[in-house]
Amino acid sequence: MAEIQTSARSDQRIRRRTVLRALGGIGASAFAVSGRGAAQASAIPTNPTYYQVIVEGATTHQPFRREVLLLVAPPLDRTTVNFDNGQNARDIALRSGNPAGLPEAGSIWFATNTSLYDAVGIPSNTDASNIDVAIVAADAAKNLLQITVDGRVWGLPSARSAVLNNFNSRSGLTAGVYQIIQGEILLQFMNGGQTVEGELNLVGNGYIEPGTFRYVATIAGQVTQPPQG
Template sequence: MLKNKQSEVFNKTPDQISNVVARRLSLFTAFLVTSVVSTLAFMSSASAQLVYQVTIRGNVLQRPFQRTGFVVVSPTVTRVTQNGVNPFEVALASGNPYTSPDRGAIWFATNNRLVGSRASLDLAYVNYNPGTAVVTIQPDSRIAATGSNIFTAVPGITATPYQIYGGYMQLQFQNNFQRIAGQIDVVGRGLTFSPSNRYTAIISGVRVQ
């Protein structure tokens, strides 16, 4: 069933995808539907070249979690930045920490266009080593207040979203880019005067596009 839905999404024409994106007025409405299909639909609209379905196993608020999500790799979006031109863009998405908070839900992207914004703001320092096929991503703390990169630690409407301002994510492309593996270790600042919180996880998955 999942494969059939993925096929429906990726068979959309560019015009159809553009129409979908045009209707999304802000970051908060970009992921109103949090199913796998809607996530893939948006990632397709972000001109993704590579999409990986991943398993995320980790801890947040000192509690373990396991989730599924997606890692997207797309061409460079912004070439005029204050933190260096990214060799390409990367986004990790699992659930919707804004509209459906849950333990381990996260959006972490190198450019906020990949999480629904039209601003195309470069959010991170990105280094890629072609010899090892390893990409290292560090959030730019000066831009953390935009709220584009966030995670949540508990479910429910009272959950605190944590803005990611420090740490890193490191991923390695394997088997001729057919698989991906790595880790994320980031810290976030609560939007509701909560103390900072740490999010750590191991990421592994396979290419689906």
């Protein structure tokens, strides 16, 4: 698969890694959780906080730039039927567009816990399911969250349980919808949690179309009001 080129802003505060790592090369062990500065207030939100962000990058098929709603929430309880992937430091959800209903490049739905779908306006019947499909670590001293999609269980990713975690790689009525089965999101919070920057490096698998597809982008935005209705 050809390497995907993404734009990078010169003022980005998270040092960019090689975003097209081999599948399976992303893991929570790569993220050191620091205890320094524990007495200082972290900018990582401790209450449910919504951000309006711009996500800009490229999929396997084409570049994109989109507005995305991001929710950062305290960790949710996990269902008793879980994948032994640990308690999350926070839970997050992303929503932009409608990947299955109106395919557009960069359109995305994602939640680390399936009970967050409704909170960002993703219609679902899993609001009380509490299925945890990610590993979320926090570095309070550096105001960083690392979200790793859990692809470790039984040789198949627990992410398979979150059927609404998906994205479009291209636009058009015939465009495929790809379930997010692996990858990583890094978020850094600034200005007391009023702003956020970071990057996404996700891998999707076609529900029908075979193969894997990339979603690589930067993210930046600020606190906004919760969605209405």
